[in-house]
Amino acid sequence: xxxxxxxxxxAVAQAVKNSRVGVVSAYPITPSTPVVEEIAGMxxxxxxxxxxxxxxxxxxxxxxxxxxxxGGARAFTATSSHGxxxxxxxxxxxxxxxxxxxxxxxxxxxxxxxxxxxxxxxSMSQRDTGWIQIYCESNQEIYDSIAMAYRxxxxxxVLLPAMVCYDGFVLSHTSMxxxxxxxxxxxxxxxxxxxxxxxxxxxxxxxxxxxxxxxxRREVSRSHERALKIMDRVERExxxxxxxxxxxxxxxxxxxxxxxxxxxxxxxxxxxxIAVDNLRRNGIKVGLFRIRCFRPFPVRHTIRAxxxxxxxxxxDRSVSIGSEGQMFQEVKSAFYGLSSPPEIxxxxxxxxxxxxxxxxxxKTVMGEIEPGWIGEVIV
Amino acid sequence: xxxxxxxxxxxxRWEIRLHGRGGQGVVTASKILAESAFAERYHAQSxxxxxxxxxxxxxxxxxxxxxxxxxxxxxxxxxxxxxILDPLVMRVLDVFNGLKDGGxxxxxxxxxxxxxxxxxxxxxxxxxxxxxxxxxxxxxxxxNPVVNIPVIGAFxxxxxxxxxxxxxxxxxxxxxxNSKRSVKALYSAYESAEVLKIRGKKxxxxxxSKKPGKIWIPASKPVVGVAGKTGYWRDFRPVINYSRCTxxxxxxxxxxxxxxRRENGEVVIDYDYxxxxxxxxxxxxxxxxxxxxxxxx
Numbered sequence: 001x002x003x004x005x006x007x008x009x010x011a012v013a014q015a016v017k018n019s020r021v022g023v024v025s026a027y028p029i030t031p032s033t034p035v036v037e038e039i040a041g042m043x044x045x046x047x048x049x050x051x052x053x054x055x056x057x058x059x060x061x062x063x064x065x066x067x068x069x070x071g072g073a074r075a076f077t078a079t080s081s082h083g084x085x086x087x088x089x090x091x092x093x094x095x096x097x098x099x100x101x102x103x104x105x106x107x108x109x110x111x112x113x114x115x116x117x118x119x120x121x122x123s124m125s126q127r128d129t130g131w132i133q134i135y136c137e138s139n140q141e142i143y144d145s146i147a148m149a150y151r152x153x154x155x156x157x158v159l160l161p162a163m164v165c166y167d168g169f170v171l172s173h174t175s176m177x178x179x180x181x182x183x184x185x186x187x188x189x190x191x192x193x194x195x196x197x198x199x200x201x202x203x204x205x206x207x208x209x210x211x212x213x214x215x216x217r218r219e220v221s222r223s224h225e226r227a228l229k230i231m232d233r234v235e236r237e238x239x240x241x242x243x244x245x246x247x248x249x250x251x252x253x254x255x256x257x258x259x260x261x262x263x264x265x266x267x268x269x270x271x272x273x274i275a276v277d278n279l280r281r282n283g284i285k286v287g288l289f290r291i292r293c294f295r296p297f298p299v300r301h302t303i304r305a306x307x308x309x310x311x312x313x314x315x316d317r318s319v320s321i322g323s324e325g326q327m328f329q330e331v332k333s334a335f336y337g338l339s340s341p342p343e344i345x346x347x348x349x350x351x352x353x354x355x356x357x358x359x360x361x362x363k364t365v366m367g368e369i370e371p372g373w374i375g376e377v378i379v
Numbered sequence: 380x381x382x383x384x385x386x387x388x389x390x391x392r393w394e395i396r397l398h399g400r401g402g403q404g405v406v407t408a409s410k411i412l413a414e415s416a417f418a419e420r421y422h423a424q425s426x427x428x429x430x431x432x433x434x435x436x437x438x439x440x441x442x443x444x445x446x447x448x449x450x451x452x453x454x455x456x457x458x459x460x461x462x463i464l465d466p467l468v469m470r471v472l473d474v475f476n477g478l479k480d481g482g483x484x485x486x487x488x489x490x491x492x493x494x495x496x497x498x499x500x501x502x503x504x505x506x507x508x509x510x511x512x513x514x515x516x517x518x519x520x521x522x523n524p525v526v527n528i529p530v531i532g533a534f535x536x537x538x539x540x541x542x543x544x545x546x547x548x549x550x551x552x553x554x555x556x557n558s559k560r561s562v563k564a565l566y567s568a569y570e571s572a573e574v575l576k577i578r579g580k581k582x583x584x585x586x587x588s589k590k591p592g593k594i595w596i597p598a599s600k601p602v603v604g605v606a607g608k609t610g611y612w613r614d615f616r617p618v619i620n621y622s623r624c625t626x627x628x629x630x631x632x633x634x635x636x637x638x639x640r641r642e643n644g645e646v647v648i649d650y651d652y653x654x655x656x657x658x659x660x661x662x663x664x665x666x667x668x669x670x671x672x673x674x675x676x
Contacts, residue, residue: 005410005413005414005417005423005425111597112597113595113597114597116429137452167452169426169427169428169429170426170452171452173426173427174424174425174426174427174452175410175413175414175423175424175425175426176423176424176449177417177422177423267452268452270450270451270452271450271451271452271453273450274450274451355453355454356452356453357453357456358451358453379456379457379477
């Protein structure tokens, strides 16, 4: 096992190579472009044995991945922002078609007000498509998550596509140490549960009338419920294989005796840990519940982890305009109907790459900043 | 310089901020520093910050070096050291913002640095003629001198935690066959850099803040923004020969920056904001626009 200083995008490319992906199709877009560049270089040099299909749009990239997956290949793509939005129709298709494609999303804001910087609004606005969504806080976690995502997506009880999301630039272009474990110990060669068979032809995606469609969707929904169980298992097996703890559903950080909790996802949650440590030093009993998996949303894990907490501050690096932060909605909804639920506050931070420092979390917990939209960069 | 050459601090950890312009190798310099520190068994992190993603525009990068795992994901606001690859950025940015008392400043320039422009704290100032070294060692990319390697060389003079041989190794692996000139420039800068203990005289400036309006529509005209007047990004200046110009407006319609105005029946280039892309020159059907090398006084 080697350890290298890699950007988030390079970590993705290495993980894709080491996951022995068979087909990559993409239409590059900032800030995920270097993922495709790195893979193209490795395919060209023979270092990676895969078919790279360059297409004319993200819509086609996802279409090619769906086709490749139906054909029995382990498929991969990467995109961001406008590219992900342009894929929207095919995201739905990949779900109902039950193709376990894995996609890297370097999160970026959507214009106009042209902006290439970190903002989770692009993937958050795809939360209803049925994709599994995993959010990362470090480049090591990005590397690990790609292989873990394939394990969950390809499981015969799941068979759903998964996106691995990481903050654009803040992770995608930032170099950090990454341990490049041999993923073949953890992820087998791909063996499709179902594939197009030319000797035994069938129609795929045929008309599904009202008598069947709702049942088909019900099955997709049940697969999401089952995915949480599989994730639990994959998380454990990952630890057993590499002796390294990479949470897949959620991370509990100093929550045991906490009366106040921060909920966050993505790169900002690493800053939140610094805040938790600083506040703890001053005797404040605060912990962090870091959400890794946003879809399926881990309702039971959330309630269990935050049991006994009096106050929760949810930090979203995205917002559902006309409403509030998406994670804030989910956390509130998780506690609905329980007796004596905690007070839950929502904060929107870091949109369009606005820098988020640990001080924002500290000051909010100390009551020095009102929850809501927090635009100041506090140093 | 606190932390840079002293071992006796509670936690060994340094934050370095780099300033320059697109094309000068700011991001690469930050990465080389991080990789070298990583090779010296430190935890290291390199964060680029691209502004307009364009040659000539201001670029920042941040390097963190620590004995412990680095959990920060934010930019660096209170650096131990700032590396300035191009003094021109000082026109539009307070590059010394948040610099710690006793911190370091490494600057690439051939002229004398007045203490009037340095902040009112005690500093270790390192001056290196990066452009001169790049020209002498033939370190050019697309015709422009690359000053990032000389600045690293100068920085190493006051940062003993990374060996110059380690940086040489990182550069050799990174640039492969083209690394020889870079390595020569690295050593030349290390040897010729001038190190001074100094106290600046410049008072901190008030930071400008903007008030949001009621409805924001994403439409704009060239005005002073966060990047200041962007004309200094230019390497070449388009010049209109009015005796050939027929006022066909082809340049006006093609200018991607909206920096060509119509004034008294003529097209006029706004040099405060023209970034020198020379699209106007290539679309002029009468070849009435030529280019001149930009020389900043």
